[in-house]
Amino acid sequence: MKKKIIGAIIIVIVLGAAAFFMMNRGIVVEVEMAAVTQGNIAKYVEELGVVKTKNQASVYADTAGRVTDVLVKEGEQVNTGDVLVRLDSQQLSRQKRELEAQRLGIIAQYNEATQSIDEKEIEKLELEIEVIERRIKEAKRVVENNKRLYEAGAISYEEYNITVTSLEAEQSNLEGVQLDLELIKKPISENISAQYEAQLRQLDIQMEALESQSGDFVITAHMSGTVLMKAVEKGSYVQPGVPLLEIGDTEILYIESDLLIGDIANVEVGAPVIISNKDLRIIDLQGTVTKIHPQAFSSVSDLGIEQKRIKVDIEFEGSVAILRPGYDLDVNIIIESKENVLLIPENAIFQQAGRDFVFVNVNEQAILREIEKGIESQRRVEIVSGLQKGDQVIVSPSGELEEGVQIKSK
Known part of the structure; x- marks a missing residue:
């Protein structure tokens, strides 16, 4: 019994397969085919790069002021030391004149305070002291005589007191003249002299500072190169630290590109780069990654998404006369490549x-x-196993395509 059932099942299977074959025998599906080829393939990190100059510097004003002259234009060649911009220096000149006036005034005061001693005035006061001293001597003698007369009752107290008062007046007069003589003989105080000298030194320092600023009103080029950017006009007012010009050496150019953190792990210094720009008709220009910057930075994409990126420097192999700083270029950094491998279109593969x-x-x-895939790049896929060169694979197979179906090329 069991043998009969098994035999029946086998018959059904054979008949089903035969029926499927007969049904599909009349169906022919038109397909697009592509041959398995042999060639080279490379995997890229694709990004946008900006042309930069190797030697580039901003020119700043070291002081605030109004621009009286701009002597260069964008695209003009300049040499080190060339005058680029002049600022109004009238205010500086006024400040210098004010300091000079202050200095002359202090010198006059100092000279007045340190003028030489008047010898004649000293001699006059000394003679006056001698006369007063003789009068005091005489007054003392009179006081002594009147004191004895008063004690003897020969004169009144009032008469005696008049002579005492006269003596005291002469003594006071002597003290005053002696003080005048001491003052005229005494030189200027060291403290007062030090004050005048300190004021003069302070003015000298301020004058030196103004002299050092004289060069700030004439802005010169610190390097030779081309004026890449000019952000200053005659009559404008500039502040320190604001860039006025950009100067760069356009003979030495490189590309700066910002790569995503996720891509940088596969990029190494020395990696080859393919550079292009359709508008500039630059096709497959060769380059090399020369530097991967050490620090990442944040940027916001066109869709408003914050991204972490790292700058990469790329040098050209050879020169391209058409390139200028600021141009955008498409850069493809090769992170993996193979030669003489089997290749097929990516849209021939499904899972x-x-x-x-x-x-x-x-x-x-x-x-x-x-099949087993290898590198995938630019809509091509490397085939590691499963196919041979010359095999015809069906591109973009439709849902109606099944194994064993008759096919013909479109």
Whole structure:
């Protein structure tokens, strides 16, 4: 009994397969096919780069002021030391004149305070002191005599007191004249002299500072090169630290590109770069990554998404006369490449159960073939195993295509 059932099942299977074959025998599906080729493939990090100059510097004003002259234009060649911009220096001149006037005034005061001693005045006061001293001597003698007369009752107290008062007046007069003589003989105080000298030194320092600023009103080039940017006009007012001009050496150019953090891990110094720009008709210009900057920075994408990026420097191999600083270029940094490998279009591949397959044309029939992929780049895929050079694979297979179906090329 069991043998009869098994036999019946086998018959059903054979008949089903035969029926499927007979049904598909009359169906022919038109497909697009591509041959498996042999060639080179490379995997890229694609980004935008900006042309920069190797030697580039901003020109700033060291002092605030109104611009009286701008002597250069954008694109003009300048040499080190060339005058680029002049600022109004009238205010500086006024400040210098004010300091000079202050200095002359202090010198006059100092000279007055330190003038030489008047010898005649000293002699006059000394003679006056001698006369007063003689009068005091005489007054003392009179006081002594009147004191004895008063004690003897020969004169009144009032008469005696008049002579005492006269003596005291002469003594006071002597003290005053002696003080005048001491003052006229005494030189100027050291403290007062030090004050005048300190004021003069302070003015000298201020004058030196103004002299050092004289060069700030004439702005010169610190390097030779081309004026790349001019952000100053005659009559404008500039502040210190604001860039007025950009000067760069346009003979030495390089590309600066900002790569995403996720891409930089695969990029190394020395990696080859393919550079292009359709508008400038630059095709497959060769370059090399020369520097990966050490620090990342944040930027916001066109969609408003904050991204972490790292700058990369790329040098050209050879020169391109058409390039100028600020131009945008497409850069493809090669992170992996292979030569003489099997290649097919990426749209020939599809997945089933997590594995990669293609349909191959075998005697005008679609035959399913499992493959192993390698590098994928620019809509091409490297085939590691599963195909041979010259095999015809079906591109963009439709849903109606099944294994064993008859096919013909469109």
